[in-house]
Amino acid sequence: xxxxxxxxxxxxxxxxxxxxxxxxxxxxxxxxxxxxxxxxxxxxxxxxxxxxxxxxxxxxxxxxxxxxxxxxxxxxxxxxxxxxxxxxxxxxxxxxxxxxxxxxxxxxxxxxxxxxxxxxxxxxxxxxxxxxxxxxxxxxxxxxxxxxxxxxxxxxxxxxxxxxxxxxxxxxxxxxxxxxxxxxxxxxxxxxxxxxxxxxxxxxxxxxxxxxxxxxxxxxxxxxxxxxxxxxxxxxxxxxxxxxxxxxxxxxxxxxxxxxxxxxxxxxxxxxxxxxxxxxxxxxxxxxxxxxxxxxxxxxxxxxxxxxxxxxxxxxxxxxxxxxxxxxxxxxxxxxxxxxxxxxxxxxxxxxxxxxx
Amino acid sequence: xxxxxxxxxxxxxxxxxxxxxxxxxxxxxxxxxxxxxxxxxxxxxxxxxxxxxxxxxxxxxxxxxxxxxxxxxxxxxxxxxxxxxxxxxxxxxxxxxxxxxxxxxxxxxxxxxxxxxxxxxxxxxxxxxxxxxxxxxxxxxxxxxxxxxxxxxxxxxxxxxxxxxxxxxxxxxxxxxxxxxxxxxxxxxxxxxxxxxxxxxxxxxxxxxxxxxxxxxxxxxxxxxxxxxxxxxxxxxxxxxxxxxxxxxxxxxxxxxxxxxxxxxxxxxxxxxxxxxxxxxxxxxxxxxxxxxxxxxxxxxxxxxxxxxxxxxxxxxxxxxxxxxxxxxxxxxxxxxxxxxxxxxxxxxxxxxxxxxxxxxxxxxxxxxxxxxxxxxxxxxxxxxxxxxxxxxxxxxxxxxxxxxxxxxxxxxxxx
Numbered sequence: 001x002x003x004x005x006x007x008x009x010x011x012x013x014x015x016x017x018x019x020x021x022x023x024x025x026x027x028x029x030x031x032x033x034x035x036x037x038x039x040x041x042x043x044x045x046x047x048x049x050x051x052x053x054x055x056x057x058x059x060x061x062x063x064x065x066x067x068x069x070x071x072x073x074x075x076x077x078x079x080x081x082x083x084x085x086x087x088x089x090x091x092x093x094x095x096x097x098x099x100x101x102x103x104x105x106x107x108x109x110x111x112x113x114x115x116x117x118x119x120x121x122x123x124x125x126x127x128x129x130x131x132x133x134x135x136x137x138x139x140x141x142x143x144x145x146x147x148x149x150x151x152x153x154x155x156x157x158x159x160x161x162x163x164x165x166x167x168x169x170x171x172x173x174x175x176x177x178x179x180x181x182x183x184x185x186x187x188x189x190x191x192x193x194x195x196x197x198x199x200x201x202x203x204x205x206x207x208x209x210x211x212x213x214x215x216x217x218x219x220x221x222x223x224x225x226x227x228x229x230x231x232x233x234x235x236x237x238x239x240x241x242x243x244x245x246x247x248x249x250x251x252x253x254x255x256x257x258x259x260x261x262x263x264x265x266x267x268x269x270x271x272x273x274x275x276x277x278x279x280x281x282x283x284x285x286x287x288x289x290x291x292x293x294x295x296x297x298x299x300x301x302x303x304x305x306x307x308x309x310x311x312x313x314x315x316x317x318x319x320x321x322x323x324x325x326x327x328x329x330x331x332x333x334x335x336x337x338x339x340x341x342x343x344x345x346x347x348x349x350x351x352x353x354x355x356x357x
Numbered sequence: 358x359x360x361x362x363x364x365x366x367x368x369x370x371x372x373x374x375x376x377x378x379x380x381x382x383x384x385x386x387x388x389x390x391x392x393x394x395x396x397x398x399x400x401x402x403x404x405x406x407x408x409x410x411x412x413x414x415x416x417x418x419x420x421x422x423x424x425x426x427x428x429x430x431x432x433x434x435x436x437x438x439x440x441x442x443x444x445x446x447x448x449x450x451x452x453x454x455x456x457x458x459x460x461x462x463x464x465x466x467x468x469x470x471x472x473x474x475x476x477x478x479x480x481x482x483x484x485x486x487x488x489x490x491x492x493x494x495x496x497x498x499x500x501x502x503x504x505x506x507x508x509x510x511x512x513x514x515x516x517x518x519x520x521x522x523x524x525x526x527x528x529x530x531x532x533x534x535x536x537x538x539x540x541x542x543x544x545x546x547x548x549x550x551x552x553x554x555x556x557x558x559x560x561x562x563x564x565x566x567x568x569x570x571x572x573x574x575x576x577x578x579x580x581x582x583x584x585x586x587x588x589x590x591x592x593x594x595x596x597x598x599x600x601x602x603x604x605x606x607x608x609x610x611x612x613x614x615x616x617x618x619x620x621x622x623x624x625x626x627x628x629x630x631x632x633x634x635x636x637x638x639x640x641x642x643x644x645x646x647x648x649x650x651x652x653x654x655x656x657x658x659x660x661x662x663x664x665x666x667x668x669x670x671x672x673x674x675x676x677x678x679x680x681x682x683x684x685x686x687x688x689x690x691x692x693x694x695x696x697x698x699x700x701x702x703x704x705x706x707x708x709x710x711x712x713x714x715x716x717x718x719x720x721x722x723x724x725x726x727x728x729x730x731x732x733x734x735x736x737x738x739x740x741x742x743x744x745x746x747x748x749x750x751x752x753x754x755x756x757x758x759x760x761x762x763x764x765x766x767x768x769x770x771x772x773x
Contacts, residue, residue: 011572019548038597039583050579100716108720111691114671115622119601120678123614124689128603129680131529132520137603138612138680140593141529142518143576152540152572157716159547160389164364166554169390174718182697182715186381186536188686189712194424195683196710204610207524208516210531216507218516218526225526227511229504232408293503295511297526300581300588303514308499314568315578327582329571333545334494337560338552 001025001076002059004085005032007144008102008180010055011151012158013083017058018331018341024075024352025056029065031349032056041326051144053318053346054328063350071356080165081158086177096165099175100158102150106179121146121181126188134206150180214261215239218297219272221280227295228275231257238290242283243274316343321351363390368550369456371396371449372433375403377506377532378566379462379490380429381539382546387432388714388723394456394739395430395730396449398439399761400768402732405429410764420732420764421705427729431711435730436739437760440471445759449473450481451744457553458486458546462538465491465501475561484559486549490542492534494565504566509534513570518577521592533573534566541569599644600626603680604655606663612680613663615654615670617643625674633657696722703728733762 001024002013010032017023025032037051064072076082077095086103104116114120119140122128132139157176164170185192195201202210208217215228230239233255240249248267253259260267275283280296287294298306304315304327316330331340368391372383380395380403387393397403402410405426407419414420421427436452438445453459459478461468468474475487489495492504493512510516510533520527530536545562553559571578580588595601595616603612617623623640633653637643643650658666663679670677681689687710692698698710699722713722740746740760754760 015544039580041583050583051576054575054579105691106695106717109691109694110668111671114678115674115676117614117616117618117676119614119616120676123603123612123678123680124686126681126683126686127530128614129610129612129682131527133524136605136610136612137593139520139527140601140603140614140616143573145573148572148575149537149540152537152544153715156385156540156543156547157714159544159551160364160385163547163551163554164389166551167365167367169364169366176716176718178716179695182692182695182713185686185697185712185715186540187530187533188683190377190425190428192683192686192712193428193710196687197424197706201683207520208528210507210528213505213507213531216528216531218511218528220525225516227508227516229507229511231505288499288502291503293505293508295504295508297511297516298514299517300514300577303578303581308493308497309568311497312494312565312568314565314571326579329575329578330568332541332569332572333548333562333564335545335549335552335560335562337558 001079001081002083004083004087004102005034006085006102007034007051007055007147008151008154009083009085010034011148012100012102012154013059014055014057015152015155016081018344019335020338020340023059024356025059025061025347026064026072026075027061027349029063035349041320041324042322048320048322050326053320053326056346057318057328058341058344059347060352060355061347061349062356063353066350066353067357075356080162083154083158096171096173098158098161099173100154100178101175102154102178102180104180106177106182111181116180118144118146121184124181125184126192127184130202130204130210132204132207134204136204138204146180146184149186150178150183153183153186154178209264211261212257214257214264215267215271219275221275221278221283224280225297226275226280226283227297229293229295235292236260238292239287242287242290242292243271245270245274313342318343319345321346321348365389365391368392368458369394370546371453371456371459373459373461373463374490375462376405377425377429377535378538378542379460380405381536382488382490382542383433383460384429384431384539385543385714386546388725393433394452394735395433395435396438396440397435397732398437398445399732399758399763399765400439402764403430406732406764410766412766415764415766418705427703427706427709428711430729431725432727433730434735434739435733436736437733437762439759440473442757442759444754444757446472448740448744448759450477452739453478453485454481455743456482456485457550458488458559460488460490460542460546462490464503465495479559482559484553484557486546486553486559486562488542488546488549488562488564490538490564490566492566494568495563504534506530506532506535506538509538509566509570512567513574514577515570515574518574518588518590520590522590534570537569537573538564538566541566594647597644599640599647600650600654602651602654604651604658606658606661606666606679608662611663613658613666614678614680616676618676622675626670629670629673629675630654630657699725701725701728704731731762732764733760736760736762
């Protein structure tokens, strides 16, 4: 049961719903805040949020004002899991289940009362300062990425406790708290520990430059973009052969990523020139055949037609309350004996209230 | 309310994964009490110990000095088995026979080459769970393609949503796909474990790390799905909010993020900034005159310490954050007060910070109970304790090179 309706609780509950749990959104009369997030499928009327649709397939919607207090109490106490955002929720507690609060910063600590945003989380976790041009300003990753990571992490924490009950390792109710800030330290924790030992931290080296890996980045080809990552000596040799850069193959300094990083000014102009005349699509397949991890970098327009993603049904359809279909990302993992939902219906506000009165 | 620390006591996982994503997935379960047995070999050790061995590196205990390996593998046990040797192959299958799940993140062709795979595992444990987590999933034309965490980010389309329109599609991280793959892997493993706990049945779990990144790109994917237009890349600007940018503060390369999302926050910001914003009206005026607004704020922030300014703005209810360095994250007062970094001694490297699990029950984090294992540290404990091998047998296996506690120069390149 989701009583908060944030992006984090919505994504956490989405994983439960897509893998078969009955998820009830206990919404205020005005609906969850995610219903107001752009883009809207019906343009100017702003009545149907695509982000809300993505987050809330296969869930039930109950308008809390339509239920008597006793009915709300019965719902909450019977739940295996209650998701909230850490603010005071006046409802009753779970009886034997899990209450999971997903907060920006968690209870206690100097930032406890901070107002959170996704950009701030990436500032504090040390990731943001390494994105963008050398001269700055550093770039904020777009979208709701920190909140989604928080939801994903809360799924792990809460599912652990749900499983604990199944394993008879837990019988009492628990109140679990997930900090979005601490969740997003998963991206940088290794660098922090490395810096603890070396006293060094990686400087911002420019767009798509992340030491110590080089070459790394997204480069223009004649018909699109190619993603490059070359790490091992074997990959470097094969990459030089692929691009006809044999004169660079055996240079001793270039056998390690660190060495190549010191020679960016020499390597990159040659590499860019060779890439610019090639087809990204062809390069990708040629590289993978040679065991070099190059990537196509599909635009949003191209994403839906990439053969790998089409074959795996990586995108599916959410059915909106007005019965229109919206293309959304599918589930991130497949369990073949207990197949997940691929897409599904999105409830209108209060659609299932009568089922619980 | 209280809960036992070891929520997953009784679950045993054989961790064949290496690098970041797979070990992070298993770390979550190890932190919660699962018995995670990491399998390496003296020649094909986890490549986060190092991409390759040299005599000097071996002599210098290099395998035990990797911050990356040591951060990702706490609370686990470590066994070395040469899986190319029949004895190592047999012992792995015997261990799997006593486990709930196996996790692997090899490229698609590695397990078959070793005569291993789900069908083989099921013969020794019918209800085993196998979590495979290749970059593009286990099916489809790209199933065997190679990738790193960077390749995963590139393939997800996410770079087309970041940065300025005049710049190339912009990546966020050296290996974004790995950390997210680890979270997705832990989620997948837990769902399969619950099904196993309820029904007694195992299953094959297929995870595509790229598909795991699509939720992070969902804002762009949905915008295209709705409008049919590629989302514009606006750098740090937002069309609906202002200010929404990163501003220089006093000192070298020190910045503050300010993201105002409501009229209330806007008024609070104007109250703190004062005169430089006096010429702006309501929030809509700030959005309409974003260039002038950014200039006014940048002129104001330039004289302040980023951390102090963050605290001042947040006290007034304005979303703001300093761009932490690695050192600042270690000294972050919030994390310190919450006990996030747990300092433990480890052989070879000494006292090390360990990040806590990002979820907790009560005020204190779950304790990190054991540091990352040394190579083969638990050979005797696991092979003796679980499989019942005696000292003579362990000595014979050591003699054969099937097990060991020191890296060896590989006959071929280390698999990565």
